[in-house]
Amino acid sequence: MRTMPDHSTSADVAPLLRVRDLTVPLPGGERPYAVRDVSFDIARGEILCIVGESGSGKSISAGAIMGLLPHHLTPERGEILFDGVDLLRLSETEMLARRGRQIGMIFQEPMSALNPTMRIGDQIAEVMAVHGTHPGPARRKRVLDLLDLVGLPDPATLQHVYPFRLSGGQRQRVVIAMALALEPALLIADEPTTALDVTTQAQILALIKRIQARMGMGVMFITHDFGVVADIADRIAVMEKGVLVEQGRATEVLDSPRHPYTRHLIAAVPTGRAVPRGVTVEDAPLLAVRNLIKTYTTSGGPFRPKRVVPAVCDVSFEVRRGEALGIVGESGSGKSTIGKCLLKLQGIDGGEIVFDGQDIAPLSQAAFRPQRRRLQMIFQDPFASLNPRQTVGRILTDGPVAGGEARAEAMARARTLLDLVGLPASALERYPHEFSGGQRQRVGIARALALQPDLIVADESVSALDVSVQAQVLALLKDLQKRLGVALVFITHDLRVAAEVCQRIAVMHRGCLVEYGPSAEVLGASREDYTRRLIEAMPGRAWDARRQPASAA
Amino acid sequence: MSGFARRFLRNTGAVAGLMILAAILVVALAAPLLFPDSPWMMVADPLILPFQDGQYPFGTDMLGRDIGAGLAYGARVSLMIGAVSTAVAVLAGIAIGAAAGYHGGWVDDLLMRVTEFFQTIPQLAMAVVLVAILTPSIGSIVAAIAIVSWPPVARLVRGEFLTLREREFVQAAVVIGQHPGRIMLTQILPNAMSPIIITASLMVATAILTESALSFLGLGDRNMMSWGFMIGASRTMLREAPWMSLMPGVAILLTVLAINLIGEGLNDALNPQLRHRGED
Numbered sequence: 001m002r003t004m005p006d007h008s009t010s011a012d013v014a015p016l017l018r019v020r021d022l023t024v025p026l027p028g029g030e031r032p033y034a035v036r037d038v039s040f041d042i043a044r045g046e047i048l049c050i051v052g053e054s055g056s057g058k059s060i061s062a063g064a065i066m067g068l069l070p071h072h073l074t075p076e077r078g079e080i081l082f083d084g085v086d087l088l089r090l091s092e093t094e095m096l097a098r099r100g101r102q103i104g105m106i107f108q109e110p111m112s113a114l115n116p117t118m119r120i121g122d123q124i125a126e127v128m129a130v131h132g133t134h135p136g137p138a139r140r141k142r143v144l145d146l147l148d149l150v151g152l153p154d155p156a157t158l159q160h161v162y163p164f165r166l167s168g169g170q171r172q173r174v175v176i177a178m179a180l181a182l183e184p185a186l187l188i189a190d191e192p193t194t195a196l197d198v199t200t201q202a203q204i205l206a207l208i209k210r211i212q213a214r215m216g217m218g219v220m221f222i223t224h225d226f227g228v229v230a231d232i233a234d235r236i237a238v239m240e241k242g243v244l245v246e247q248g249r250a251t252e253v254l255d256s257p258r259h260p261y262t263r264h265l266i267a268a269v270p271t272g273r274a275v276p277r278g279v280t281v282e283d284a285p286l287l288a289v290r291n292l293i294k295t296y297t298t299s300g301g302p303f304r305p306k307r308v309v310p311a312v313c314d315v316s317f318e319v320r321r322g323e324a325l326g327i328v329g330e331s332g333s334g335k336s337t338i339g340k341c342l343l344k345l346q347g348i349d350g351g352e353i354v355f356d357g358q359d360i361a362p363l364s365q366a367a368f369r370p371q372r373r374r375l376q377m378i379f380q381d382p383f384a385s386l387n388p389r390q391t392v393g394r395i396l397t398d399g400p401v402a403g404g405e406a407r408a409e410a411m412a413r414a415r416t417l418l419d420l421v422g423l424p425a426s427a428l429e430r431y432p433h434e435f436s437g438g439q440r441q442r443v444g445i446a447r448a449l450a451l452q453p454d455l456i457v458a459d460e461s462v463s464a465l466d467v468s469v470q471a472q473v474l475a476l477l478k479d480l481q482k483r484l485g486v487a488l489v490f491i492t493h494d495l496r497v498a499a500e501v502c503q504r505i506a507v508m509h510r511g512c513l514v515e516y517g518p519s520a521e522v523l524g525a526s527r528e529d530y531t532r533r534l535i536e537a538m539p540g541r542a543w544d545a546r547r548q549p550a551s552a553a
Numbered sequence: 554m555s556g557f558a559r560r561f562l563r564n565t566g567a568v569a570g571l572m573i574l575a576a577i578l579v580v581a582l583a584a585p586l587l588f589p590d591s592p593w594m595m596v597a598d599p600l601i602l603p604f605q606d607g608q609y610p611f612g613t614d615m616l617g618r619d620i621g622a623g624l625a626y627g628a629r630v631s632l633m634i635g636a637v638s639t640a641v642a643v644l645a646g647i648a649i650g651a652a653a654g655y656h657g658g659w660v661d662d663l664l665m666r667v668t669e670f671f672q673t674i675p676q677l678a679m680a681v682v683l684v685a686i687l688t689p690s691i692g693s694i695v696a697a698i699a700i701v702s703w704p705p706v707a708r709l710v711r712g713e714f715l716t717l718r719e720r721e722f723v724q725a726a727v728v729i730g731q732h733p734g735r736i737m738l739t740q741i742l743p744n745a746m747s748p749i750i751i752t753a754s755l756m757v758a759t760a761i762l763t764e765s766a767l768s769f770l771g772l773g774d775r776n777m778m779s780w781g782f783m784i785g786a787s788r789t790m791l792r793e794a795p796w797m798s799l800m801p802g803v804a805i806l807l808t809v810l811a812i813n814l815i816g817e818g819l820n821d822a823l824n825p826q827l828r829h830r831g832e833d
Contacts, residue, residue, distance in 0.1 A: 343728055365733075372730035385721035389743040398739075399729030444725075451729060 014084065015041035016218040017065070017186055022078035024060055024069070026242075034060045034073055035242045042186065042218040047209070049221045049229045049250070051265065052239035053466040054437075058222045061239075062188045064088070065220070066105055067095040082186065101131050104179035108191040110171035114163040120174045121147075121159025127181040146177040151207055168331070169200035173207065180211060187212070188220045193228060197330040197493055202537035205232050224466050226269045227496070227540030230254055238262045254543055268471035270496035271544060285318035286356055286487050287342070287455055292316070293350035294337050311337040313511045314351075319455065324481060324488040326498030326519070328534065329508030335491045336380075338508075339459045342489065343377050344368055356454065373403050376448035380460040382440035386432040392418075392443055393428035399451045410450070417446040421476060438469035445476065455487045462497060474500055495534050499523055507531045560822040567818020573811035577804075581628035588622035592778040596622075603796050614797050615790055620783070624804050627780040631808060634691070635761040638698035642760075643753045645699065646706025651737050653707070654714025665711070668704045676701040680763055684772045691774045694767060698760045709752055713745035747823035754816035758809040765805050780805050 018041050026034040035057040042048045050058045063069040065080055065087060080087040082103070087095065107113040115123055124143045128134045134142045147155035150173040163171055172192060179187060189208065193201040209232055212219050223229060229236055229250070237247040238259065246259040257263045294312040312334040319325045329335040340346040342353060344360065353361045355375065360368060379385035386395055396417060397410035415425045421442040432440055441461060448456050458477070462470040478501055481488050492498050498505050498519070505522040507515040507530065515528045526532050538544075561567055580587070590596060595617040596609075603612035603620070611621035653664040671679075680697040687693035717723060718741065726736045767773055768781025769788075780801035787797035 345724055345727060369730050369732070372728060375728075377725070377728045379721040379725060381721055385725055387722040387726075387740055387744070390739075398726065398731060402729060402731045402735070447725065447729065 015043045016046075016083065017042040017220070018079075018081040019061070019065070020079050020081070022061065022064060022080065023076045024057075024064060024073050025076050027072060031241060033242050035064075035239075037078075038239070038242075038244045039078075040237050040244065040247060042220055044185065044218050045212070045216040047212060047219040047221055047232055047234045049223060049233035049236045050239060051223060051226065051229055051236060053224055053265075053468055055241070056239040057242035058239050059190055060242075062105075062190050062220060062222055065186075066099060066103060066188060067092070097131075100127060100179075100184070101133075101182045102184050103186045103188065104182070104184035106172070106175050106179050106187065106189040106192045108194055110168060110175045110195070111163065113175050114171060116163055119160050119162055120166070124159075124174070124178050124181055127178050131182055133182060142181070146181055147174075149180070149211065150174070150177045151203075152177075167200075168196055169204060172196060172200075172204055176204075176207065176211070180215070183215060184217065186218045186220065188222075190222045191224070192221075194223070194225075198495070198539070199330060199533060199537040201228070201539065202231075205539070208232065225539060226254070226266055226467065227538065227544070230540035230543030238265070255546065265468055266547075268468040269540065269544075270471070270474070270494070270500045283320065285354075286321045286323075287319040287489075288316075288354040289318070289338075289342070289351065290316045290354070291351040292338065292341060292348060292353065294334070294341055294346065294348050310511050312341070315508075315511075315513045316351075317506050317513065317516060319487050319489060321454070321487055322481070322485040323504065324490055324502040326502035326505040327489060327491045327508060328493065328495055328498045328505055330493055330534075332510075333508040334511040335493075335508045336459055339377070339457045339489065339491050342457055343372075343375060373399070373451040374454045376451055376453035376456045378441070378444050378448050378456060378458040378461040381464055382437045382444060383432075383464075385444055386440055388432055391429055391431055392435075395432075395443065396428075396447055396450050399447065403451065414446070414450065417450055420449065420480070421446045436469075437465055438473060441465060441469075441473050442476065445473075445480070449480065449484070449486075453486060455489065457489045457491065459491045460493065461490075463492065463494065470497070477501060494538075495523065496538055507534065557822050561818050564818040564821055566814045567821075570811040570814025570818065573807055574815065577628050577808055577811070578632065580625050581632055584622075584625035584629055588619065588625055590619075590622065592618065592622040592626040594618065600794055603800070611800055612796055614783075614787060615794065620797065620800050623778050623783050624780070624800060626778040627783060627801060627804065628808075630691075630774070630777045630779040631761045631764060631805070634695055634698065634764045635757040635812075638695045638702070638760045638764075639753055639756045641695065641699035642703040642756060643706050643749065646703040647710050647742070647749065649703070650707040650710025650712075651714055651742065654711035655718055655733065655737050655741070657715075657718075661711070664707070668707050671701070671704045674701075677763065677766055680767060681770065681772060684767055689767075689772045689774055691777060694764060694772075694774060697767075698763050701763070702756055702760065706749065706752060706756070709748055710745060713748060714741055717741045717744055751816055751820045751823060754812060754819055758812040758816070761805065761808055761812070 020039050022038045023036050024034040025032060038061055040048065050061065052058045060069065060073065064075055067087065067090070075088055078088070082098070087098070114120070121143050124146055125139050128139050128142065143159055144155045147158060152158050152170060152173050163174070166174065192208070193204050196204060205228065208219065221232060233250040235248065236250050236253040238245050238253065238261065240261045246253060246257065246262050253262060254266070257266055292312055292315045296309045296311050298307040298309070315338065317325065327335045327338060337346065341348050344365070348361055351361070352359045360371070393411060393414055396414035397407055400410035400413070401407055411428070414428060418425055418427055423439060423442055423446070427435070427443070432443065435443065444461070462473050465473060474497065477488070480486065488501070490498060490501050502519055504517065505519050506513050507522065507528065509530045515522055515526060515531045522531060523535065526535065596619050597606070597613050597617050599613055599615050599617040601609055601613040604610060605612070609619050609621060611619070611624060613619055649664050649668065653661040680701050683697035683700060684693050687696065723736060723740055726740045731740070764779065765781030765784070768779040769785040771785060773779050773782045783801040784798045787794065791798055
């Protein structure tokens with residue numbers, strides 16, 4: 001299908017994009033350069049994946065190509081040759097003519113890339129209007145063709161819809177349609193699937209690949225997930241702290257990485273296979289959820305009927321002491337609702353939540369408060385889950401103090417907790433904003449552990465983290481769970497991650513539990529179509545199968 | 554120096570406001586030293602023009618009272634009433650808004666209907682009625698101004714609490730078993746303080762204006778000299794001795810302007826989103 005460019009003879013065919021020694025200083029940053037001496041080529045019809053953790057300078061490189069750097073960052077040296085023209089030396093007007101027309105861009109967050117007050121058909125048409133192409137009725141026809149090209153159903157109706165009516169995946173398709181409207185020769189995609197579900201991500205990746213092959217575009221694909229890289233890349237460039245440390249053919253970099261940083265990143269990718277672990281699991285369930293029902297009712301007005309949305313319907317499962325149960329599903333599957341119901345952050349509409357022999361569902365908040373200590377939660381967003389006005393010491397001791405412990409005593413224990421989660425004791429006096437995402441999530445874990453709970457609910461607790469940081473936090477969770485014998489309910493959209501941590505997995509789909517059993521069974525011999533679809537959608541499956549023997553050895 | 558102080562001091566308007574207010578405050582505090590006699594006392598010939606007599610640089614009124622003394626003692630009343638009534642209004646507003654925003658449901662409905670009831674009545678008209686009923690005194694004036702000015706604070710605090718209540722760190726506080734009262738005080742309120750401080754600073758200015766209006770209408774405290782009273786008393790002499798109204802008028806203008814400038818400065822310094830205005 002796609003013609004692979006032959007790089008051994010690339011000397012006689014000029015690449016589409018040639019970046020040479022790109023250096024952008026970072027005034028007032030933690031390192032002198034945002035990117036330093038970065039050089040790479042992208043040929044026509046080729047997908048180059050730029051991989052790195054957040055802060056590695058991959059988005060800065062893309063911004064420099066588009067001429068969209070924040071104004072305190074100015075490239076100091078180097079050149080960006082696009083079709084033989086150095087983009088760094090072009091004026092803003094000359095750049096405008098190229099931006100969108102010859103270089104298209106897809107962003108991470110499809111909602112913020114779309115104008116919420118404009119119908120999507122008009123937004124796509126606007127791209128053409130700005131550049132004065134496809135005049136007259138041809139423009140409307142092109143809009144329909146584009147919507148069709150990105151695989152949206154019924155373009156004739158859909159073009160009149162506002163962005164808020166679309167799902168995340170559909171929005172990202174619209175953004176792609178906008179980027180492709182003028183058939184750019186180069187497409188820059190900055191983490192285009194990070195905000196999406198696994199199955200949607202697989203579809204979008206397939207879409208980008210299909211269109212790229214059909215139009216013969218060069219694609220610069222920025223991501224931090226090596227699973228995605230394995231699915232889509234022709235060539236790979238790995239960036240660490242603003243320096244390009246390794247680049248080469250996809251198979252070479254994936255199967256025999258040379259740079260230690262690349263190896264480190266690859267090792268951090270969850271394997272997506274159940275890992276059997278020796279954990280003593282008692283037979284009596286610590287938590288038994290029976291026929292849990294939760295519906296959301298939007299309040300109706302005089303002219304508006306009430307809308308009833310079932311979020312969780314008739315779900316039952318058990319968690320034993322020391323066991324980790326994974327609840328896996330896409331967004332909207334009701335998995336987070338279950339987590340909130342378990343902690344009584346939300347009332348339920350039916351069923352029982354039996355915790356250590358007692359049904360906690362009918363208890364009032366005040367009656368349940370003394371028991372809260374035993375049921376803790378690790379939240380999703382490490383930036384929103386810590387009070388920005390409190391020191392870490394305060395955050396860690398508030399729980400024990402609420403339980404009647406003296407502040408000084410709690411503080412002493414907070415010190416040992418920080419040690420347990422791998423943070424220095426000096427963290428106690430510092431505020432959350434002084435820490436990175438991974439460190440903050442460790443504080444969140446320490447806060448849950450401070451109360452010595454029997455059960456911890458972790459709601460998407462590693463989803464917001466980079467893959468390598470995610471691996472560290474997962475390792476920490478696994479280790480703590482093993483050492484302290486805490487039961488864990490691990491809510492995630494990522495089967496790979498669930499497989500890494502959990503002995504048993506429950507798969508949720510549209511509020512119902514579709515499959516429930518030991519991890520190895522669910523992943524290896526799933527009975528349900530939906531589970532198999534989720535497994536199919538895990539990024540980097542083929543590569544994963546390849547590397548499995550190596551990592552097992 | 555903290556980032557807040559640096560951002561505030563970069564705003565020239567705010568610094569100017571702070572200096573004006575500081576000057577007024579010094580005069581107010583030093584009034585008994587500068588003018589040992591009561592401002593009600595007739596000390597000289599009536600209607601001395603300003604800047605004529607060295608001993609009475611601001612002139613005298615129709616009864617021979619020193620306008621300068623009136624201004625200084627009036628500053629004490631204005632600033633004190635502005636500060637105290639705002640403090641009372643803000644405390645009430647926080648309590649009502651926090652309860653409504655945190656608990657939601659029928660508590661919210663009830664408290665917000667009450668708030669709206671107060672908001673439907675024109676502020677000054679209600680203040681006049683309240684002072685008239687309670688008989689004019691410093692306490693009734695403070696109470697009246699506080700009663701008419703808490704609703705905006707309550708609505709603001711409710712809005713802040715509604716959004717902050719859903720934040721993960723508040724849920725985390727629920728999960729670790731903190732008491733709702735504690736969550737409101739230690740988790741949510743500190744994060745809602747910036748807009749409250751900004752609103753409060755601007756409310757002080759409004760309170761001073763309201764107090765002046767009340768005194769102008771003759772509803773001021775009889776024992777205390779106030780700027781509003783001075784304007785009210787001299788309105789009959791507006792053609793013959795315009796300075797008698799002008800002096801306290803300028804004093805009100807400067808004070809309110811200074812406080813508004815400070816409020817603006819606080820707003821810019823506390824709201825990170827607007828920071829680009831003063832920074833590169």
